[in-house]
Amino acid sequence: MKRALQGHHITVSTVGEKVKAFVPSPLPPTPPIDWTPKLRSKFDEALLALGRLDSVSVLLPDTSLFLYSYVRKEAVLSSMIEGTQSSLSDLLLFELNQEPGVPLDDVQEVSNYVAALIHGLSRLAEGFPLSLRLVKEIHGVLLAKGRGRHQTPGEFRLSQNWIGGTRPGNAAFVPPPVGEVLGCMGKLERFLHDEPEPTPVLLKAALAHVQFETIHPFLDGNGRIGRLLITLLLCEQKVLREPMLYLSLYFKTHRQFYYELLNRVRLTGDWEAWLDFFAEAVTATAIQAVDTVQQIVDLADEDLNKIGTLGRAAASTGQVHRAMLEHPIATPGWLVEKTGITPPTVNKCLGHLERLGIVRELTARKRNRVFSYARYVTILNQGTELPE
16 A cells, blocks of 8 residues: 655754754554465464474473574674675574674674573563563664664664665765654654553564664664664563574565565655565474474484494483583583583594494684584575585
8 A cells, every 4th residue: 555655754964964854753653564364374374483483492302402503593694694704603603602604793793692582582581571671672682782882772863874875975875853853752652551552562563663663772783772662562472481592584585675674664655565575484484393302302312213223322322412502512611511521522522423424523623622513503594505
């Protein structure tokens, strides 16, 4: 549906030139969403896919083992959209205090994202509401170290920003002026809390994401926080028990169309085209996540059967295998600390796992060796491959 401009422009002077900054109208859209049979069907499909994803966690012998790496995969993807060159393996090496193969700042940004997500989830688990205060807290963690530490972490911006272009005058989009940011975010917070009217959670997540990206309330990190908002909302509203839905890969794959749709919403009010895309993203991503879980369960079962042939060594080797399901790139020292098994036994276990074709050494040296649960890393890496 075509509507009028979804807000109004205010002329501002910034960096020595006058530009029109866009202030979005509060949610929900007016007139209301046109729920055609096709759009309603797509949202029903998305909810069904989310339900399957939520229930699939019972397949996992220990959900936390899977989530440790899966959360890190999302951190890599979400940061990659912003231009970092870190891979999942780089991040896992960084967490082991090993040298990654890319600039440290890139890996630090990805590591910050993991910390920000975990902070948000733990606050929600404590019963803290999804609010402006929490969004600012998460942003503070996201930019605590590395490149973003000078971009006022945890605070809404106090200067004009713009998206695309080399200066405001040739920007693709200019978000609201500084004086409008808090008011816009306050209205978004009220919408998240079902004011002025209750909104179904998946629709709320779709609308709120666009609104957040349009307000662009921070100097840096808006894209990552905006994507995080979707997952946090679904977890807060108990649509998902675990943070297993991340749309970064879908947004990365369809990046140009994604940006085009955001702009169409602002200029023509075509929320329905965005919602159609969003529902497709949720469905495709949830199906892919279920497939990833199934692949990992099958791999773990297959490898445990191999370990079962080791006789007396099977128990300790099984413990090392379990630890590598959590952190699929590991050093013997980390495995000793994680399992409580003695260093000589851990090294023997790694030897068994190498012979069985389950792990392989990455370093080819006698000291400070690093091992990879290669097939597990391959499954997790699907979609995170760095561009040539």
